[in-house]
Amino acid sequence: MKIEISAGKRTLQGKGASRRLRGSGKVPAVIYGGDQEAQSIEMDHNDLYHKLKLEAFHASVLTLDVAGKKEPVLLRDIQMHPYKQQVLHVDFQRVDKNKKIHMKVPLHFINAEVAPGVKTSGGIVSHILTEVDISCLPDDLPEFISVDLAELTAGHTLHLSDLVMPKGVETVALSKGENLPVATIVIPRSVLSDEAGAEGSGAEKK
Incomplete structure (x- = not known):
């Protein structure tokens, strides 16, 4: 834009x-x-x-x-x-177009509704980061970074190293060796208690 x-x-x-x-x-x-x-x-x-x-x-x-x-x-x-x-x-x-800039850009989370941790496990996506500090030349600056949650299962976490970065763009934290968590799927207590209750009633029937 x-x-x-x-x-x-x-x-x-x-x-x-x-x-x-x-x-x-x-x-x-x-x-x-x-x-x-x-x-x-x-x-x-x-x-x-x-x-x-x-x-x-x-x-x-x-x-x-x-x-x-x-x-x-x-x-x-x-x-x-x-x-x-x-x-x-x-x-x-x-801005000097020949010099790299540091900038915080927003993260856009996509495909949360089809993530196995949400669809089959009843989990909720927890956004640990909502923006990321990047380094790039001005002409390569993206408006946002997409975070694809399509494969995220319950109990697993996406990290910076899992993100697909645009050409010429790098995350500042990763370049320093800090692979920060970006998003995870949390199972609500109500879902866990329902599952525990279902397992308990199943055991009683046996």
Whole structure:
């Protein structure tokens, strides 16, 4: 998904200026990184707020248009108001297409309904991880990683090494030798007690 956002240059600095900016429906922000100095910008609050609801906005290389000049960036930090639905500040990092980036991307779990541990054992999928830290070149950045649960049986766990990663993408934890658990199937107590009860009644009949 290609996502483009617009911003204007911000000249006034300080808490008072930022407060007035927010009062006029804008959000103070900053772009940093690369071989350029950090640049203060301002963005339309409503447009930014709605884009923040998109999962891909948090795990994609974005095109940031600042007064007609476009450059690729990553969303790196968001400050929200403690209780209002208001974005207070955002940070963007410039992207060099020739340098690898580290990014957290969401995991999308598929085929849970046909997993043997769910279908035949009455288990429930427990998502141990919901996102994964990856390393890749900007052009290889996936919006998400699919986790196929089709073969997962009760009592077994999927680990990072079981995931099929897109070309050019590696998980940071695995590269450090940490094969973290991703998902497992848990059998609820009610199912276990029902099975135990059925076995007990079967034994009595004998």
